[in-house]
Amino acid sequence: MESNIENMPKKNIFSAQIDVAKFEKATEEEKRQQDVMSESTTFFKDGMKRLMKNPLAVGSMIFLILIVLVILIAPKVVPYSYSQINTVNGVRDKGAKNMKPFEYSELEQKYMAEGGKVFPHIMGTDEQCRDYFIRVVYGTRVSLSIGLVASVMVLIIGLLYGSISGYFGGRVDLVMMRIVDIIYSLPDLLMVILLSVVLGATITPLIEGTSLAKIGTNLIALFIVYALLYWVGMARLVRGQILTIKSNDYVLAARATGAKSGRIIRKHIIPNCISVIFISTALQVPSAIFTESYLSFLGLGVSAPMPSLGSLANYAREGLVSYPYKLIFPAVVIILIVLSFNLLGDGLRDAFDPKLKK
Template identity: 40%
Template structure:
């Protein structure tokens, strides 16, 4: 065998024509969406919540609060506690149920000579439960989103100031947070109800005043970490003011933490509103919310379980969707989860 051997290039000789496998360049938000799509439950929750939001907004033109409260006083017994009826032979959704004094299931609509079908049945006053649930979902979402918006603005601002200045300012502001955290939420709600009366405004203030603490702590921790980074030091060297650096550099870099925290705050606010309404400290009747619907139907659970199961199921599904979406966003915003 010869000591030297020439090797011949086989195949494409033009280097520019060779196949190059390059990873596509993605922006930060494209990368987040790419990771989020891998979580099927989070994507389903996102589409479900989008559909719920569209339905809640579109329903304002069809179902008003007065429509949900309307009932026929002259025919109350006729329309009272009608079971759900879809018009199809679907079990538990065919308008059949028991009437007082009898254990046998009959077509309640036919027995009461009711020509109209109520998809979700009626309540103990003969009001359409479908309309009540529609308005209740709208009000519960409005209360939760309004309280979360206040929580977002105040909590982020408080956390930024505390973390940016540090020192005695940070110590004082954190002691204030500890004092507020030690006050039971029920006490705050009761005091607001005494001052302003029970209603939507009081419950929004109560949720906002008690839920912003978690947001402030998260933002403060992120600020303490980010303010020592090179890009923040460079912005200081170039003469950037504190508020400008916070808005232009700190908030965008902690957007993931803020969004995830908001997604976790909304279901908490929805459940909190339902609990307060159930103990008569929240939205007052006849205004419908998911909490008041559950509270009003508790006494009828044994005889008409659908009156509590329908609003309770919607409440659980919406809250669960927010929680699953929050979990998915937390993983999607995690920089350690690199795209494969």
């Protein structure tokens, strides 16, 4: 029968007769194409696939990766140091004070005329004749690492504490949440200042000579302060989420099929509260950067000459009218980092919520 169709004469284009060739039986391959069933995926894979479709989130991710690349590579490429006065051919360049972006000092111009090569000051120099670009790069390094380390610590402590408290409930929950209440009721700023002073004094002898000394006592104190104080918000959030999810029928259904606690937490509870955790972790990063900024402002943040974006912005206030770009550079970097973390957090939340699937 199939051969019959093939042997039929070709239809005249102008003929109104139905083309019999169109009613051929579907081949096995064509039948398979009608099977619209898609590949089975895991929850995580599905979420990542959707994240990649969100242009804002992808843009933020690319920007953050670029920033990380710059702060890793720039110190290797730029021949200046964040802590030393500009030198030209081994001579200290006292004239390179408060220069505009891409400006060269007299000494540098003379050296270039002699045929020497000088790396341009992309963002000018500061009042102590230091290259401003490399200072901003180091400032970003410090701020970003504080933001990331602090929020990861908050995430780990808060997630563990909150999920234990929420899942087991009862008396465990009661005691654990009263501890959280006590920490919550302490005045934040006061505790931060007290702890950084006390910790600063006790840590210094401990880390002497180790690689940690390079990071600086203040920075380590800052991490500890964050780990001690700021996890309570996350713990409460996670506990609240778990309490609501736990009472859902699907958790009961999982228990009725014989699923163990570990499986219920892994398959039912975490996927359902992950989006809230994502967004609050992403928002924790900017808040940590801001905390570091005001502590640096109070003299309790990173110790000079190590810059951070907050302290750079703070120093820039002094010459704001004459050298506005000194405030603009660190401020723009802070804004862009905070913005991209927020957009990325939003994107993650949307991607991991199947109800928002387009």
